[in-house]
Amino acid sequence: xxxxxxxxxxxxxxxxxxxxxxxxxxxxxxxxxxxxxxxxxxxxxxxxxxxxxxxxxxxxxxxxxxxxxxxxxxxxxxxxxxxxxxxxxxxxxxxxxxxxxxxxxxxxxxxxxxxxxxxxxxxxxxxxxxxxxxxxxxxxxxxxxxxxxxxxxxxxxxxxxxxxxxxxxxxxxxxxxxxxxxxxxxxxxx
Amino acid sequence: xxxxxxxxxxxxxxxxxxxxxxxxxxxxxxxxxxxxxxxxxxxxxxxxxxxxxxxxxxxxxxxxxxxxxxxxxxxxxxxxxxxxxxxxxxxxxxxxxxxxxxxxxxxxxxxxxxxxxxxxxxxxxxxxxxxxxxxxxxxxxx
Numbered sequence: 001x002x003x004x005x006x007x008x009x010x011x012x013x014x015x016x017x018x019x020x021x022x023x024x025x026x027x028x029x030x031x032x033x034x035x036x037x038x039x040x041x042x043x044x045x046x047x048x049x050x051x052x053x054x055x056x057x058x059x060x061x062x063x064x065x066x067x068x069x070x071x072x073x074x075x076x077x078x079x080x081x082x083x084x085x086x087x088x089x090x091x092x093x094x095x096x097x098x099x100x101x102x103x104x105x106x107x108x109x110x111x112x113x114x115x116x117x118x119x120x121x122x123x124x125x126x127x128x129x130x131x132x133x134x135x136x137x138x139x140x141x142x143x144x145x146x147x148x149x150x151x152x153x154x155x156x157x158x159x160x161x162x163x164x165x166x167x168x169x170x171x172x173x174x175x176x177x178x179x180x181x182x183x184x185x186x187x188x189x190x
Numbered sequence: 191x192x193x194x195x196x197x198x199x200x201x202x203x204x205x206x207x208x209x210x211x212x213x214x215x216x217x218x219x220x221x222x223x224x225x226x227x228x229x230x231x232x233x234x235x236x237x238x239x240x241x242x243x244x245x246x247x248x249x250x251x252x253x254x255x256x257x258x259x260x261x262x263x264x265x266x267x268x269x270x271x272x273x274x275x276x277x278x279x280x281x282x283x284x285x286x287x288x289x290x291x292x293x294x295x296x297x298x299x300x301x302x303x304x305x306x307x308x309x310x311x312x313x314x315x316x317x318x319x320x321x322x323x324x325x326x327x328x329x330x331x332x
Contacts, residue, residue, distance in 0.1 A: 033243040052243040062241070069237045076230050077255040079223065082196035082215030082274060084257070090226050102255040107238055109247040126243060 031128035033110060037145065039158055040096065040120025042067045045149075046161045070114060070122060077102045096120045103135055117142055194326055196258060196274040198318075199224070200293070202306040203268030205232030209309040213322065215274070235262065235270065251283075265290060285325050292317045 037046040044063040057065065078099030079090045087099070096116050104113045111129045115138040116122050123138050123145070149161055200209035207228035212218065219227070235249040253260040259279055262272040263286035271286050271293070296314035297303055303311060 049243075054243060054245050056240055065237060066241060069234060069241065072230060073234055073253070076227065076234060077253070077258075079219075079227060080260070080274060081255070081257050085217035087217055090223060090230070100256050100258075102253055105238070105250050105253040107242065107247050107250050109242045109244045112238075112241075126241075 031131045032125065033128070034124075034126040035141075036063065036066055036122075036124040036126075037161070038063075038067050038070075038122040038124070040122075041158065042071075043158055044160065045121075066124065067122075070124070073105070074099070074101055104133075113138060115139065115142065121145065194276050194279050195322055196276075198273050198289070198322070199228055199231075199271070200309065201228045201232055201270045201272075204306070205229040206306070208307065211318070231262075231272065232270065235264070261286060263287065263290060269293075281325075281328075285321065288321050289318060292321065 032050045033052055034049045035046070036044060039045055042064075044067070047059065047063065055062075074094070075091050078094055078101070079087055081087055081100035084100060088094075096118055101116065102114065104111060106112075106129050108129065111127050111131055113125045113127065113134040114122065115124075115135065121142065123141055125134055125138065125141075127134065149155055150157075155161070195213050196215040197210070197212045199207060202208050205228065207225045210224045210228070238250045239247045249264060250262055252262070254277065257277065259275050259277050259282070260272055261275065261282040262270055263283065264270045271289055273282055273286060273289075275282055292314060293309075296317060297309050297311050300311050300313075303309070
C-alpha cells in the first residue's frame with residue numbers, strides 16, 4: 001500500500017491545467033462521466049456526474065451497486081492474485097491495503113479508475129475508455145479531500161460532503177480542472 | 191522464468207466454470223475456489239454493464255490489478271473466456287480470439303460434447319497448450 005507523502009497539495013494538478021473558465025463552458029465534453037467518493041462504511045460522501053445519458057437505477061441504488069461491485073472485485077483480485085501463496089479464503093473482509101487490489105477496469109463504453117486510501121476512503125472516476133492512466137489524478141483528488149474536507153472543522157466524518165463547505169468554489173472546480181483538461185489534451189478535443 | 195500467463199478460464203452463459211487451467215500461479219487454488227471465482231466474475235461482469243454511463247456496454251474487457259491483468263472476451267452466445275496474465279502483457283485479445291477459434295473447432299464440433307457442460311476434449315487441450323506455448327515463445331523473443 002502506498003502512502004501519499006504528507007498532506008500538502010502539489011502546487012498544480014498532475015497534468016498542466018488551464019484556466020477555470022474554460023472548463024465551465026464545456027460541461028458535457030471531456031472524457032469524464034462520473035466521480036464517486038465512498039468512506040470505508042460504504043457511505044457515498046460525494047457524487048458528481050458530468051455526462052451520464054443512461055440511468056437504470058435510483059441514485060441510492062446506484063451508489064450501493066457501485067460500492068458492492070468494488071467490494072466484490074477487491075475480494076476477487078485478492079483471491080486471484082497469482083503471485084501470493086497465502087491468499088486466505090474468498091470473501092473474507094480485508095483491511096485497506098491488505099491483499100491484492102486493483103486500480104482500474106475497462107469496458108467498451110467506459111473506464112473505471114479506483115483508489116483506496118489507508119483509511120478506507122475510496123475514490124472512483126468513471127471516464128471515457130480511451131483515457132490513459134489516471135492514478136495520479138486520483139491521488140491529487142485525495143489530497144484535495146484531505147485539505148478541504150478532513151481539515152474543515154465543520155465537517156463531521158462519515159457524512160456526505162456538502163457544497164456549503166466551500167468545497168465547490170475551490171475544491172470541485174479544482175477537481176474538474178485537475179482531470180478534465182488533461183483529458184481534452186489526450187483526446188485531441190478542442 | 192515467470193510465466194506471462196498465469197491461468198485461463200472458460201465460463202458458460204449461466205456462470206458455471208466449464209474449463210480451468212493453471213500455468214504456474216503461486217498457491218494452487220482448489221476446485222471450489224476456482225468455481226466460486228468464476229461465478230463471481232460472471233456477476234461482476236453483469237453488474238459492470240448496469241453501471242455504464244452510456245448504452246451498449248458489454249461488460250469488463252480488462253481488469254488491471256496490482257499483480258496481474260485479466261483480459262476477458264465474451265462470445266455472442268454468452269460464453270466468457272478470460273486469461274490472467276502479467277501486468278501489461280500485450281496481445282492478449284488476439285490470444286483470446288485464437289482460443290475461441292480452438293473452442294469452436296475442437297469443443298463445439300465434438301459430437302460427444304454436451305453444451306454448457308465441462309470441457310473434456312483432448313484435441314482442445316493439446317491445441318490450447320500449443321497456443322499458450324506459442325504466445326510464451328513470442329514473448330521470450332522480444
